[in-house]
Amino acid sequence: MAADRPWDDVLAEADGQTVDLWMYGGEEAGNAYVDDVLAPAAAELGVTLRRVPVADTGDALDRVLSERQAGVTDGEVDLVWVNGENYAAGRQAGAWLCDWALDLPNRRYTDPADPLLTDDFGVPVEGCESPWHKAQFTLVYDSARVPEPPTTLAGVLDWAQANPGRFTHPAPPDFTGSVFVRQVLTSVVGGPGEVPLEFSQEAYDEYAPALFERLATLSPALWRGGETYPQSQQELDRLFADGEVDMTMTYGPATLADLVADGTFPETTRVLTLEEGTFGNASFLALPSTSGDSAGAQVVADLALSPEQQAAKADPGTWGQFTVLDTGRLEDADRAAFEELPASPVVPPYAELSRNAQPELSADWVSPLDEGWRRSVLAP
Known part of the structure; x- marks a missing residue:
C-alpha cells in the first residue's frame, strides 16, 4: 500500500476478496482464534479469511518461491504467519511484499522504537511484515517435583545432570529445540552479549565448540539417555503432562494458563524465570509478493493489529498471546x-x-x- 493511498480505497478493493492465511497447524488455540474470532471479524469487513494449516511455515515460503519462479501473480498464499528464519530467507529471495505494513491504520498503536518490532532475527522489518504478538522463550517446571528450581540456565543444565532422565528438549530443527540450543550457546560462552548477533564462520568456530561439548556431556543424563529426543514441542509437552520429565519449554508461555486450567498440565506448573533473561521476539504476518488478494491481506493484517483483536488474542481463554501494542497509546476503553x-x-x-x-x-x-x-551431539 502506498503511503498516500487512502485506506478507504484499500477497503474497497478488499471487499469480496478471499485471503488464504498459511500458518502452523499444530497450534490448536491459534487455529481456534483465527477460525472463531479473527475470521468472523474479517467477514464484517467484506473479506473471507481462510486458514491453511501447514506443518512448517517453510512450506508456505516454498510455495511462494515456486509461484515467483513461474511468474504467478494470483498465488495461493496471501498471508503467512512467518518465523524469523523464513522471513530472512524470503527477504533475500524477494518473496515478501514490502512498504505496506508501516502504513496500516492500527500501526499507530505500536511503539516505532520497539526493537522487537523493527528487527526480526536480526533482519530489518522495514514495512515488509506486520507484527502480530510477542513471545518470550521460557522454561517451565512442575513445582511439586522441583521444589527448589535453579535460577540460571547453567543451573538448569547442572540440575538435569544431577537428575537423570528428568529433562530433555526437542531435537533441532524443531523451532523450540533450535532456540534452546541457541540459548545454551549464550550461556556457555559467558552470558548475553558475548555471541555476536550477526553470524560469521569465525564466530561460529570460536563459540560453537563449547556449546556442543556441554550438550554432549549433558546428553546421557537426558530422558532415555539422550538416545532419542522429542521431535516437537508438542511431544515434549506430552512428556511433561504425563510426568515423564519435570520441565518443558515454550516460546509462547501465555498459553500455559489454559493448559493448566484444562487439566493438561498439573496445577503446580510454574514458569522458571532465569536471572540472565531469555530470548524475546515478535511474531509477524508477511504478505507474499505473489498474492492476488493483497488488499484483503492488508485489511486482515490491520484487523489483527486492532486493539479489539489484540485484547481478544491476549485472553488466556482464547489464545493467550502477548500484545504488540503499546497500551499507553490506546484510548481508555481499549486500555481497560x-x-x-x-x-x-x-x-x-x-x-x-x-x-x-x-x-x-x-x-x-x-x-x-x-x-x-x-553432527556433534546426536550422531555420536
Missing part, C-alpha cells in the same frame, strides 16, 4: 480491556517475564547450529 484480562498464577506478567530479555541471534545462526548439534 487489557487491564481487565485475568491474572495467571502460572504465568507472570509480560513485564516480569521479559525482564533482561535478550535479542535473538540472526537467522543465519540457526541452520549451522542445528546441523552442528546433529
